[in-house]
Amino acid sequence: MKPVIWLILRRAGFGFLTIIVISLIIFIGVELLPGDVAETVLGQNATQETVEAFRKALKLELPPHVRYRVWLTDFVQGDFGRSLANGREVSGLIGWRFANTLFLALTTAAIAIPLSVMLGMMAAFYRNTLFDKVISITTLSFISFPEFFIAYILITLFSVQFNIFPSMANINESMTLVAKLHAILLPALTLTCVVTAHMMRQTRAAIINVLASAYIEMAELKGIRRLRIIMRHAFPNSLSPVINVVALNLAYLIVGVVIVEVVFVYPGLGQLLVDSVSKRDIPVVQASGLIFAGAYISLNMMADILSMLANPRLRQSQTS
Amino acid sequence: MNLLIKSPLSARIGLCIVLFNIIVAIFAPLIAPYSETEVVGDVWEQMSGNSLLGTDHLGRDLMSRLIFGARNTIALAFITTMLSFLSGTTLGFVAAVKGGWIDNLFSRIIDIIMAFPTLIFALMILSVMGSSVMILIVTIAILDSTRVYRLARAVAMDIEVMDFVEVARLRGEGLWWIMRREILPNAMPSLVAEFGLRFCFVFLFIASLSFLGLGLQPPLADWGGMVRENAGAITFGIFIPLIPAAAIAFLTVGVNLIVDWFLHLASGMHN
Numbered sequence: 001m002k003p004v005i006w007l008i009l010r011r012a013g014f015g016f017l018t019i020i021v022i023s024l025i026i027f028i029g030v031e032l033l034p035g036d037v038a039e040t041v042l043g044q045n046a047t048q049e050t051v052e053a054f055r056k057a058l059k060l061e062l063p064p065h066v067r068y069r070v071w072l073t074d075f076v077q078g079d080f081g082r083s084l085a086n087g088r089e090v091s092g093l094i095g096w097r098f099a100n101t102l103f104l105a106l107t108t109a110a111i112a113i114p115l116s117v118m119l120g121m122m123a124a125f126y127r128n129t130l131f132d133k134v135i136s137i138t139t140l141s142f143i144s145f146p147e148f149f150i151a152y153i154l155i156t157l158f159s160v161q162f163n164i165f166p167s168m169a170n171i172n173e174s175m176t177l178v179a180k181l182h183a184i185l186l187p188a189l190t191l192t193c194v195v196t197a198h199m200m201r202q203t204r205a206a207i208i209n210v211l212a213s214a215y216i217e218m219a220e221l222k223g224i225r226r227l228r229i230i231m232r233h234a235f236p237n238s239l240s241p242v243i244n245v246v247a248l249n250l251a252y253l254i255v256g257v258v259i260v261e262v263v264f265v266y267p268g269l270g271q272l273l274v275d276s277v278s279k280r281d282i283p284v285v286q287a288s289g290l291i292f293a294g295a296y297i298s299l300n301m302m303a304d305i306l307s308m309l310a311n312p313r314l315r316q317s318q319t320s
Numbered sequence: 321m322n323l324l325i326k327s328p329l330s331a332r333i334g335l336c337i338v339l340f341n342i343i344v345a346i347f348a349p350l351i352a353p354y355s356e357t358e359v360v361g362d363v364w365e366q367m368s369g370n371s372l373l374g375t376d377h378l379g380r381d382l383m384s385r386l387i388f389g390a391r392n393t394i395a396l397a398f399i400t401t402m403l404s405f406l407s408g409t410t411l412g413f414v415a416a417v418k419g420g421w422i423d424n425l426f427s428r429i430i431d432i433i434m435a436f437p438t439l440i441f442a443l444m445i446l447s448v449m450g451s452s453v454m455i456l457i458v459t460i461a462i463l464d465s466t467r468v469y470r471l472a473r474a475v476a477m478d479i480e481v482m483d484f485v486e487v488a489r490l491r492g493e494g495l496w497w498i499m500r501r502e503i504l505p506n507a508m509p510s511l512v513a514e515f516g517l518r519f520c521f522v523f524l525f526i527a528s529l530s531f532l533g534l535g536l537q538p539p540l541a542d543w544g545g546m547v548r549e550n551a552g553a554i555t556f557g558i559f560i561p562l563i564p565a566a567a568i569a570f571l572t573v574g575v576n577l578i579v580d581w582f583l584h585l586a587s588g589m590h591n
Contacts, residue, residue: 153562
């Protein structure tokens with residue numbers, strides 16, 4: 001078999017295995033609840049009937065391994081059970097919010113990826129100049145700031161002082177795309193600041209790494225123009241690490257979204273998760289946790305696979 | 321001392337910030353004008369002689385809560401980081417020195433934990449176990465120790481192949497002795513820089529959890545929680561939630577400046 005395909009299959013297999021193990025951990029987590037789940041969640045003075053109904057709803061009368069199988073098959077088929085807090089279908093609660101979270105994440109990605117790759121390249125080419133230092137200090141401070149600090153600074157500036165953008169990103173299905181984008185601009189900007197800082201620093205490091213190689217020096221000594229060196233020699237080889245950086249930061253974005261959603265009261269999956277954790281609404285926590293984990297693991301996997309594909313050395317070894 | 325004199329300006333600023341925070345945290349009861357929970361005025365009062373930074377959403381003195389918050393937040397993050405380093409380096413060193421199936425087993429388990437987003441993992445554990453200081457510390461320490469493990473193992477692997485470790489082995493020294501007397505002193509420079517980075521991460525992580533209402537529980541003051549409690553003020557044009565958030569940012573920037581200098585020193589580029 002071709003080695004690169006074999007490598008990819010192995011990586012995909014590991015990713016799949018991880019998701020299975022994670023689902024087991026999420027499932028066992030509920031089993032570990034001290035005492036009886038029903039009594040813990042419902043409280044001391046629950047009547048016999050409510051406890052029975054609760055046990056039935058969570059299928060607690062079945063043995064654990066059967067319950068795990070039923071839970072996982074239901075989950076794969078899109079049936080996440082019912083919320084403990086209001087008895088509604090979890091899939092109904094999650095579907096719309098998940099789309100909102102994706103919308104926010106994709107908008108951020110559309111701003112952040114081109115911006116940070118460009119800034120990273122520029123910082124690498126003009127390294128140790130004033131431009132590089134200013135960028136380095138700015139990104140270092142953005143990394144040190146908690147997300148909500150950036151969020152509140154943006155709110156103070158844009159919604160309190162100038163009143164251009166709303167401080168609450170309230171969106172619903174009847175809004176037009178432009179209205180939606182206007183509403184989520186501040187949360188998207190907050191996320192952009194955080195993600196760009198990480199992405200740009202890693203891009204800079206990756207490109208400097210390539211620029212330090214012997215073949216770049218050789219090209220320079222041959223007197224090839226700078227632009228040509230960058231396009232023909234440096235860019236193809238830095239593609240693999242840069243793609244890796246981008247995909248890894250998208251995974252980070254999926255999680256970073258949680259806090260920003262809470263700040264802007266955005267109706268997304270992250271806010272639902274946080275609400276459900278404080279209400280201890282376990283079916284919702286399980287479902288949204290598994291979705292977040294699945295997205296995170298798949299993006300990490302994609303990062304690895306894409307950088308394998310983009311690596312010229314791995315591609316060429318196909319012929320051997 | 322000589323090192324300190326030659327240090328760059330950024331590192332000195334960082335050092336001042338960190339020292340300032342530590343002093344405030346240690347002497348909190350002496351410095352703070354009021355106690356942590358005392359109500360001194362109306363809700364969200366402006367800055368005045370009575371309360372230097374104004375009052376919070378319950379009319380408590382913001383300055384005093386900020387000072388006590390420094391104590392709670394920094395202590396919590398410090399204890400958690402210590403715990404994470406203790407377990408992470410011990411496991412990492414054992415894996416490096418022993419090798420074989422122990423190394424494989426540890427590394428696979430750590431791989432799986434690291435494949436799971438930290439914040440989501442912590443939220444799931446807190447939803448099942450409820451939020452208390454003990455659970456908070458243990459959960460975050462375990463999640464964070466995976467990163468420490470990776471570094472400790474990698475560093476120890478490099479040291480383990482050195483002659484002096486071989487000599488100690490031939491002398492018949494035990495695992496514990498090799499780890500503590502041969503590997504630890506040589507791994508120290510990398511571990512110290514990492515400690516700063518991990519502290520920042522843990523500190524921001526706890527602040528985020530508190531901000532989500534799942535960290536330290538009120539009436540204890542902590543910076544993340546203070547931002548959450550006063551978040552409503554911002555729409556009235558009162559900037560109170562920005563103050564504790566800025567305090568968090570201030571300390572992490574300080575620690576990062578020191579870490580940067582340390583990494584610079586460790587990479588040998590200072591000449």
